[in-house]
Structure formats: C-alpha cells, structure tokens
Amino acid sequence: MLDKAMEQIEKYLGPAADWASNNRYFKAIMTAILATLTLTIVGALSVIIGKPPIPEVVFQSDNFIAKMLVGWAKWGDEHVWIRGINDISTGIIGIAFTMGFSYNLAKHYKLNEIGALVTSVMIYFFIVGQPTSVLINDVATLQINMSAFGATGIFSGIVISVIVVEIIRLFQTKDIGIKFPDSVPLYVKTSFNSILPGIANILVFILINGVLNSLFGVKLPEMITAIFSPLVNNFDNVFMVGFFMFLVNLFWFMGIHGGSIVMPILLPIELQNIVENLNNYSAGLPYDNVFTGPVQFGFIMIGGAGIFALALLNLFSKSTGLKQIGKVGFIPSVFNISEPTMFGTPIPFNAKLFIPFVMVPVINTIITYAAFDWFNLINAPILNVPSQTPVILIAMAASASVKAGLVALIIILIDIAVYYPFYKRFEKELIQEEEEEAALTQINNNSALDLKAE
Secondary structure (H helix, E strand, O other), rough: OOHHHHHHHHHHHHHHHHHHOHHHHHHHHHHHHHHHHHOOOHHHHHHHHOOOOHHHHHHHHOOHHHHHHHHHHHHHHOHHHHHEEEEEEHHHHHHHHHHHHHHHHHHHOOOOHHHHHHHHHHHHHHHHOEEEEEEEEOOOEOOOOOOOOOHHHHHHHHHHHHHHHHHHHHHHHHOOOOOOOOOHHHHHHHOOOOOOHHHHHHHHHHHHHHHHHHHOOOHHHHHHHHHHHHHOOOOOOOOHHHHHHHHHHHHHHHOOOOOHHHHHHHHHHHHHHHHHHHHHHHHOOOOOOOOOOHHHHHHHHHOOOOOOOHHHHHHHOOHHHHHHHHHHHHHHOOOOOOHHHHHHOOOOHHHHHHHHHHHHHHHHHHHHHHHHHHHOOOOOOOOOHHHHHOOOOHHHHHHHHHHHHHHHHHHHHHHHHHHHHHHHHHHHHHHHHHHHHHHHHHHHHHHHHHHOOO
C-alpha cells in the first residue's frame, strides 16, 4: 500500500521537485541568505553585550555573581551605542541579500557578476530607498528611506535582482552592445557594455513604478510587500511549519534533497523573524516569532532532517552494518549534517522507517510551539546561530537559556521513543541477513578448505 502511495506522490511531486532542486533562482536565494549571516550574528552579539538577557530574579539577589551580572546590565544601559551596531548590521540585510543574489544569479549565467551587482544595488536604492531632494539650510540634500533596507527588503531584492540580471542576460545573448576592435582590452569592453543594460534597467523600473502608481496608487516595493506579507505574517504557526517540515522529509524519502526545494521559501521568512525578534529585544519590545533558523535546526530538525535520534540508535545498534554507519554518521549529525546517516542507513525508499522519519519533524514542531508559544516555557530566539552549531548548544545559544537546552534534550528522547519500535524491526531483519551471510561465508570457507585438503 505504501509503495503505491509513494508511486503516486513521486508521479505528481517528482517533476516539480526536480525543477525546484535545479532552479537557478532558488540556488541563488540560498547562497544570498548566507551572505547575511555575518550581519545577523554581529548584530545579535552587540545586543547581547549591550543588553544581556539576565533573568529578573538575578536583580533581586545579593551574591557576587549576581552583582557582576547587574553591573554588566547597568554598563550596557550606559553605553546604548553598542546596540546601535545591530541597527546598522541588520538595517542593511536587504542590500546585502540583493548583492549576494544578483552576483550568484549572474555567475550562473556567466555574466559580468560585478556589473550585475552594482546595477542591482543602484536600482535597489532607487526603488526601495525612494530618494527625495529636500532643502536643509537652503542646501538641496538627498534623503533616502532606509527603513526598508533591512530584512523586510529581501523580497524586493529578489524581484529587483531577477529583473536586472535577466535584462543584462538579454543584452548579452542578443549581442546588443558597443562594438570594439579586438585590440581593445577585455576590461574596457566589459565596462562599456554594462552601460546600455544599466540604462535599460533604469527605464524599465521607472516604467513599472509609473504603471503601478497610475493603476493601483502604489509603488513596486509596496506591491511586493502586499504580495508576500500574507505568507510571512501567517506562516509562524504549528500547522504551516509542521506541514513544510513534513514536506522536507517527504522529499528526502523520495531521494530528493528536501532542503534545496523547500528552504529557499523558508529562509527569507526565518531571517525576517529572527531579525524582528532581535530588534524588538534591543528596543525593549515584545518579541515572539518562533519559526527561525535556530529553532528549525535546534528543536525541529535536530541532527538535520530530525535524524539525530536515528544516528544515536545506529551508534548502539546490534547490527554490525548499522553500528558502522553510526560510527560514521553520529558526529556529523551532532552538527546537523544528516547525509551520512540518511544515505547510510538508508532512509530513501525504506518503507520500514518511513513513518518515524516523516512524523518526527511534525511531533517536534508541536513540542516546540508548546514550549515557545503555548506555555511560554522559553523565550523566543534572538541570536541567529549557524545551523552547524552542535545540537542542544544551538538551542541554548539561540534563546540564551539553559531551559532551551533541556527542551531540546526532551525532544531528542521523544524522537528516540518514536523511532525505537520501527528501528528494532528494521534492525532485527538486518541482523538476520548478516547472520545468514556470515553462515554462508563460513560454509564456503569450509568447502574451500576441504577441497584444498583433497
């Protein structure tokens, strides 16, 4: 029955999955998100230094350590400029993402990467920044609206970069440009041939803005925000997150890299959520976004695809083959790298482990939202910890809380309990096969010795 269901799923989802996993835009998005990691980490560290997450009970204590922590907090209050580092670093995430996205998309097309990057940033400032000229002390001064240059400007960056790079590509494929003799150096040709696509891009975006303003009374960034805001604003709940986590592992089970298909959709949302949490914490405002990168890999997909429990079971397996896979795959799973365990066990098309593999992320999502949202056991994350941070530590660091580590440990124990009955049946069959193979090998060896003796 499961085989027939998988055939139907693969029939309808397979082609779409193949397209998504090889999509140039999705690949560029994932690479561009990495370009913003330094900004979020630097910003988070500056906030934690300037406003340490110290529990209220510490301020009421009189011991030496408590006095040190209180002194640290007071020092942070007197040096508010430190938190300003976060305002700068997270305030340019949209620009950094646009630079990374346009560069990698141009690289895919084998275009002039720097030219595409510069043009995209110019258009970004022009469209998103909405520059205006005002008089300050009788001097004409250019003002740019930088409020949308942060994480909220990522979706505008995607649209702008795609249009910019595709126009540049059109000029190159149609060989539209200034003709130079062969004696002219290549860098001169490249520089001059960036002029016409740059002018074309400016005219195109002026036209788009003009049409949108005339028909709907909005400009391009406002239209983009209106399109994507329902997805962003309504995503952070147990149903949406649970469904997408299920989808990631379903693709993995089909032998397709689930992350490469689903993560380009999730990463911009995760980044906006963690930046909003960080900025609100810095400003002393409520912060309650749960679905972020550290939550995904620190609580929901522990070990990468939620297989840390499976890696542990492999490590202590009675099966020689699974135990060997456990030795190879356990350490990578500690750093949320799932492939050695995923393909060594194996998981793809292994019907015996299908149910725990796709259900563990859903169960983990429910527990995570119960801890963060329903019962408020731990604070929402503020530090965008890299996904390869070791398990449990990533949870503690993200929320600056020991309790977060305890919740992650409880999730791991529950995952082991979910996997255990299915795993034991699978292990039993493998042990039987290994014993039969060993017995057959022994018979063959004995036969060989008898023949040699004759």
